[in-house]
Amino acid sequence: MKKPSLSTIFFSIFIILMIVPQTRMPIQEGISKIRVALFSPSALDEDQQTQLEPFTYRLIALDGTPADVEIGKGKVTFISYWATWCPPCRAELPSIQELYTDYGQMVDFVLITNENPDVIRKFLNKKQFTLPVVLPQMETPAALLERTIPTNYVIDKTGKVVIKEQGATDWSSDKIRETLNLLIGA
Incomplete structure (x- = not known):
């Protein structure tokens, strides 16, 4: 009988x-972190950008209070569809946290999930995410x-989807920061 190789x-x-x-x-999650380290999203080409009609996204905070966000009504919005059980989502959250720390006052950040609030709070506390x-x-x-998570969007002040990215990526890159600076007029 043949002895198995080291690679086997x-x-x-x-x-x-x-x-x-x-x-x-x-x-x-570790494999997804490699992708985060290698990829940073770019703005879509002008002809690929979707113009949304302004609307109010009806949301609720983890504590049960309304957290509606106005989309396309004068403020740049970052939307992320994610889940705590999703390894690529977990891998990119530290970079989203960095971006939120620096831009949270100038950009509406909306991280949407359908999970149990207790599960979410426990996860956020463990990872020290705000x-x-x-x-x-x-x-x-x-x-x-x-149908894919994570899926993230950067939407300009008028409701135009400037960035759409599926899968784990680096949201705290210089490229993203330059795009946000242009969109918010900084």
Whole structure:
């Protein structure tokens, strides 16, 4: 009988670790962090930017208070659809937190999830995130509806989708900051 090669042994161990739930999440999150380190979103080409009709996104904060956000009514908006159980979402949240820390007063940040508020609060506390996480109180607008998380949008003051990005990415990059500075007029 042939002795297995070292690469076969490592591959087998990797497969086993991906099957076990306790090790799968950290491995997937680590792989997603590599993507975050390598990719930063760019503004869409002008012909790919979608113009939304101004609307009020009906939302509720984790404490149960209304947290409605006006989209396309004079303020730049960052929308993120995410979940605590999603490894790519977890991988990009530190960069979103950095961006929120620096731009939270100038940009409406809206991190939308459908999870249990207790689960979300526990996750945010553990990671020491201060992000404005909200729960939707209406159907997702058709122009923002995607089946993939994370899906993130940067929407300008008039409601134009300037950036749309699916998958983990670096939201605290110089490229994103330059785009936000242009959009807010800084």
